[in-house]
Amino acid sequence: MERPTTGTVAVLLLVFLSAGGGLAGPVSKGKETWGYVDVREGAHMFWWLYYANNPATSYTELPLVMWLQGGPGASSTGFGNFEEIGPLDRELDERDTTWIQAASVLFVDNPVGTGFSYTDTQDALTKDVATVASDMLVLLKEFFSKKEEFQNIPFFIFSESYGGKMAAAISLELTKAISQGDVKCNFAGVALGDSWISPLDSVLTWGPYLYSTSLLDDAGLTEVGNAAEAVKRAVTDGEWVKATELWSILENIVEQNTNGVNFYNILGQEDDDDDDSVKSSLKEDYLAALAKRHIRPLHSESLGELMNGKIRKKLGIIPRNVTWGGQAEAVFASMSGDFMKPVIDVVDELLEAGVNVTVYNGQLDLIVDTIGQENWVKSLKWPGIQNFTQMKWTAMDEPDSPGVTGAFFKTHKNFAFYWILKAGHMIPSDQGPMALRMMQMITQQE
Structure with a gap:
C-alpha cells in the first residue's frame, strides 16, 4: 500500500472547500499539523495537533493536552474534535468552549484501526491495553522527537470512557520511558473521564x-x-x-x-x-x-460524511482505500477479551510513582456511573486514599451562572476527583464551559 509514512501540514488559515469549489462554512483560525506514524509493521496511527490559539498568550506558555476517545474504536480526531473540544463543531461553526483557547490539543486515533488510523491486516489490530500502550509510546517518541518545541511544555493526557483505561496504561509506560530516557517530554498528569477503569x-x-x-x-x-x-x-x-x-x-x-x-x-x-x-x-x-x-x-452519518468528505480532502494524506471509522467495529471485537479487565492496579502504580491523577465523572452517566467510580477509588491501595475519602468536597459555580453549583471537587496530594453536575458520559458535550474550566484547573491555569 502506498501512502506517506508521515505527513504534516501547518497553516495559519484553513478554508474548507465544497465539491463545487466554493466555501463550505467558516474558516478555522490557528496553526495545525497532522500525520501518520507507523507504530508496528502493518499498523499506522493518525494524529492531529492544534496549537493553542489564545491572542493573549503564546502556545509555548500553555500546556499540551492529548485527548483519547473510548470505544475502543471511537475516533478522537472525529468525535472528540468535532463533537466535544475542537475549534469547530460538526457544522464547522466555531466552538465557544474549545480547549484550544487554553492548550494545544493533540488528537490521536487510537488504537490502530480507529478513525483514520488503520492496519494492513486484521492480525495487526490490538488485543489488549499493553499493546495499545506500546503502540502509543512509539507515536509519542516520534512526536516529541520531531516537535522539540513541546518537549518542555507540560503534557497532560485527558480521556473519556474506554479511553481512560488506555490512558492509565499509556501513562504508566510513558512514565517508565521518560525515566529511562527513551522519551523526552514534561509529563504532568493524566485525567480519567467517565473511564472504564473497573x-x-x-x-x-x-x-x-x-x-x-x-x-x-x-x-x-x-x-x-x-x-x-x-x-x-x-x-x-x-x-x-x-x-x-x-x-x-x-x-x-x-x-x-x-x-x-x-x-x-x-x-x-x-x-x-x-x-x-x-x-x-x-x-x-x-x-x-x-x-x-x-x-x-x-x-453518526453526518459526522462520517464530514470526516470522509471535507476533512479527508483537507488532510490530503489519507490512503485511498482507508475510510474514517471503517475498522472501528473490528477494533472493538479484537479487544473483547480485554474489555472487562480492570486497571485499578495501574492507577495505584501511577499514584505511587507520583504522577498527578484526576478522575472526573458526569452525574447523569449510566455506562460509567459515579457510584461505581467512587467504589473503585475507595479500593485503591495508595496510602493517601484514606485521607482523601475523609475530606469534604468543594463546590464550583457554573462558569456562566455565578451562584449556581455546577460541580464539586476535592484533591489530596497527587489525586483529584471532579463530580460534574448535569452532565452525562460526554462531559464536554453536555457541560462545555465547566469542562473547559476543569481542564484549566487540572493543568494549573486557575
Whole structure:
C-alpha cells in the first residue's frame, strides 16, 4: 500500500472547500499539523495537533493536552474534535468552549484501526491495553522527537470512557520511558473521564443507580441485579470473553426494563429515527450488539460524511482505500477479551510513582456511573486514599451562572476527583464551559 509514512501540514488559515469549489462554512483560525506514524509493521496511527490559539498568550506558555476517545474504536480526531473540544463543531461553526483557547490539543486515533488510523491486516489490530500502550509510546517518541518545541511544555493526557483505561496504561509506560530516557517530554498528569477503569464496579451499581432515579421498579432491580451477578461470576473466574458477552446481555436487560434508557445520559432520549440502530435484541450476536450501541452512535452519518468528505480532502494524506471509522467495529471485537479487565492496579502504580491523577465523572452517566467510580477509588491501595475519602468536597459555580453549583471537587496530594453536575458520559458535550474550566484547573491555569 502506498501512502506517506508521515505527513504534516501547518497553516495559519484553513478554508474548507465544497465539491463545487466554493466555501463550505467558516474558516478555522490557528496553526495545525497532522500525520501518520507507523507504530508496528502493518499498523499506522493518525494524529492531529492544534496549537493553542489564545491572542493573549503564546502556545509555548500553555500546556499540551492529548485527548483519547473510548470505544475502543471511537475516533478522537472525529468525535472528540468535532463533537466535544475542537475549534469547530460538526457544522464547522466555531466552538465557544474549545480547549484550544487554553492548550494545544493533540488528537490521536487510537488504537490502530480507529478513525483514520488503520492496519494492513486484521492480525495487526490490538488485543489488549499493553499493546495499545506500546503502540502509543512509539507515536509519542516520534512526536516529541520531531516537535522539540513541546518537549518542555507540560503534557497532560485527558480521556473519556474506554479511553481512560488506555490512558492509565499509556501513562504508566510513558512514565517508565521518560525515566529511562527513551522519551523526552514534561509529563504532568493524566485525567480519567467517565473511564472504564473497573468495569465490574460499574455494572454492579447500574441497578441501584437506576432504581434511585426512578428508572427501575423492584422487579427490574432484581432482574438487573441477577444479570450483574452473572457478570461478576465470570470476572471472578477470569472468563473475560464470557464476561463481555454477559455484559452485553445485561445491557439488553437494562434497556428492556427502562424502556430504552440512554446509557450515556439518563435524562437523554434517542431520536425515534435512530432507535433501530441503537437498541439490540437478546438474540443478536453480542459483539454486533455492543458495537451497535457503543461505536455507531459516535460515528453518526453526518459526522462520517464530514470526516470522509471535507476533512479527508483537507488532510490530503489519507490512503485511498482507508475510510474514517471503517475498522472501528473490528477494533472493538479484537479487544473483547480485554474489555472487562480492570486497571485499578495501574492507577495505584501511577499514584505511587507520583504522577498527578484526576478522575472526573458526569452525574447523569449510566455506562460509567459515579457510584461505581467512587467504589473503585475507595479500593485503591495508595496510602493517601484514606485521607482523601475523609475530606469534604468543594463546590464550583457554573462558569456562566455565578451562584449556581455546577460541580464539586476535592484533591489530596497527587489525586483529584471532579463530580460534574448535569452532565452525562460526554462531559464536554453536555457541560462545555465547566469542562473547559476543569481542564484549566487540572493543568494549573486557575
